[in-house]
Amino acid sequence: MVCINCKLFSQLNKSVDEQKQKIEDMSGLMEEMGKEEFISVFTEELFDALSKMIEEKKLSMENAILLLKRIGYLKTLKRIHYFGFEKISLSERIEKMIINEEEKKEEKNEKLLVGLCECYLLFYSRVPSSEFLSICVPCLLKAALKKEESEKAQKEVEMALLALSNIYMWTNVPKELYLSEIKEVIQYHQEHHNLTHLAYQSVWAFFTDRMFFEKSLEEVGVNELHLVREAVRELEELTKNVIWMREKKDERGKETNEELLLIRWFMTMKIYLRHCQLQNEEFVGLFNSIVQMFRAAKDNFRKISNECMYIFLVAKGNLSIEIEDLLNGGVVDVALEEMQQPTLGYKMMCYNLEIINSISWQLKGKKKDEKEEAKRKATKRKVLEKMEEKGYEDDIFCFNEILDILNEVNFYDEALSLDISDYFVNV
Structure with a gap:
């Protein structure tokens, strides 16, 4: 790895323009790295060395930001959550520069401030303070509201939104800092299609993460912005470019852009399905x-x-989602079909059993309202017909002998029921 470090950074002692070219060259090398290789290269020691280069004026701050943004961009896409960045002097330097630039009354360098805020959020792996949120969120949303259609402008907007999507779900961002601007970004894209796929996913990731604290966003997402409809459209468009007949990975396990985006959308939808209690x-x-x-x-x-099935697992845990929707959407079919596979893995088996168990449990409870009770019985009848059609009864009795073993190997938080009757709705 030392050789890679040298190859990446030893040639940065150049003029400003030459440094920019070297950084562009390095971007290709970084993009080709697998996740483990990336982590092993970008260590605290390397960032300390980078900070020293800035201090000694061997690397301009403009080019340092350019380099850090590229590292942070790839770190985020590769789903690397911790770099120990807060411990090093470079992090402290960036924080001071953000505050100093924000406090300027005149001649504020907006481009510099945007770059600094992007670096801060792309690398910060803790909950940001309210002071930095109040600076970074409005700054990056202003950058994201650019209406230019050039490729350069699109990339700048993409970077700003990707950085915002790095603010963790458990961070309480006051909605006055973002709500009107987020709605404008989303609604403008819905009309003009000006965002890249990554930028659009990122703005939704930021929005759904805020639902953890702000329940009023559910109504905005369902009735004004139509998150589910938009997610379906994006997923279908992305899957058109995936060749499903073979793995599109190199020997180091590099994921394709479509794969990366699909997984990011899955993460967004899991959060949304966990927290949204409105019928949709x-x-x-x-x-x-x-x-x-x-x-x-x-x-x-x-x-x-696996991600697809895990989404269904999350959905079945949301009691506001109708079983009829799971049935009509094909979730019950696919869970029953997969249980018959001769080489079904432990994790997938547990997912399927948990989905069926939860649906069965919900269908057993009688409703006080006559209309709701009639609806429950009709849905129960449909599920029973599916079970009979797929030969479910024989399958579940076969699994009965290994339920205890499955619980031992399953990493899911909920334990599977060991009572075989829990997996039927006709009991």
Whole structure:
């Protein structure tokens, strides 16, 4: 790895323009790295060395930001959550520069401030203070509101939104800092399609993460911005560019852009399905789209198929989601079908059993309201018909002997029921 470090950084002692070219050259090398290799290269020691180069004026701050943004961009896409960046002098330097630039009354360098805020959020792995949130969030949203259609402008907007999406779910960002601007970014894209796929996913990631603290966002997401409808459209567009018949990875496990984006959308939808309690007629379309993706991916893209099934697992835990939607969306079909696979993995088996167990449990409870009770019985009848059609009874009795073993190997938080009757709705 020392050789790679040298190759990446030893040639930065150049003029400003030459440094920019070297950084561009280095970007290609960084992009080709697998996740583990990336982590092993970008260490605290390397960032300390980078900070020293800035201090000794061997690397301009402009080029340092350019380099850090590229590292942070790839770190985020590779789903690397911790770099120990807060411990090093470079982090302290960036924080001081953000505050100093924000406090300027005149001749504030907006471009510099945007770059500094992007670096701060792309690398920061803790909950930012309210002071930095009040500076970074409005600054980056202002950058994201650019209406220019050039490729350069699109990339700048993408970087700003990607940095914002790095603010963790458990960070309480006051909605007056972002809500009107977020709605404008999303609604403008819905009309003009000015954002890249990554930028659009990032703005939704930021929005859904805020639902953890702000319940009023549910109504905005369902009735004004139509998150589920938009997610379906994006997922379907992305999957058009995936060749499902083979793994599109090199020997180091590098994921394709489509794979990276699909997984980011899955993360966004899992958060949304966990927290949204409003009825949404668009759920059927979402489930149907993910079922189709699961079937296409299960033979060669196991990571994608596991993510698909995990979304269904999250959905079944949200009692505001109608079982009828899971049924009409094909979730029950695919769970029953997969249980019959001769080489089904432990994790997938547990996912399927947990989905069926939860649906069965919900269908057993009688409703006081006559209309709701009639609806429950009708849904129960449909599920029973599916079970009979797929030969479910024989399958579940076969699994009965290994339920205890499955609990031992399953990493999911909920333990599977060991009572075989819990997996039926006709008890």
